Amino acid sequence: IQGNSYYPKVLEIPVGTTVEWTNEDAFTFFDGEFAGIHNVVTIQGPDVFASPMLGHAEKFSYTFTKAGEYKYMCTPHPYMRGIIR
Numbered sequence: 001i002q003g004n005s006y007y008p009k010v011l012e013i014p015v016g017t018t019v020e021w022t023n024e025d026a027f028t029f030f031d032g033e034f035a036g037i038h039n040v041v042t043i044q045g046p047d048v049f050a051s052p053m054l055g056h057a058e059k060f061s062y063t064f065t066k067a068g069e070y071k072y073m074c075t076p077h078p079y080m081r082g083i084i085r
Contacts, residue, residue: 001025001038001054001074006082013064013084020061023054038074043081045070 001007002024013019025036040051040060046068051060053076064070064084074080 001080004036004038004074004077004080006040006072006074006080009081010083010085015064015067018061018063019084020059021051021054022059023056026056037076038080039076040072040082041075043071043073045072 001021004025006021011019021040023036023038025038037053037055039053040049040062042048042050046066047064047070049062049072051062054060068085070084072082072084
């Protein structure tokens with residue numbers, strides 16, 4: 001997570017892979033749009049996951065045990081979206 005964006009935006013992995021998100025946005029002390037605090041929440045997919053709010057350098061990981069397409073977003077920044085297949 002950097003610059004209010006997930007990178008890569010689309011990731012293809014085999015079942016059983018653990019994906020880790022790290023918040024590399026440095027500014028976590030502002031409010032609202034510029035807070036730099038993010039999360040990772042499933043909006044569509046064969047399973048659901050949700051991270052807590054992540055400040056600078058905090059991490060969240062999830063192991064994908066079901067095949068399919070997972071669409072996810074950041075709730076404070078709903079334009080931040082990603083896909084894992």
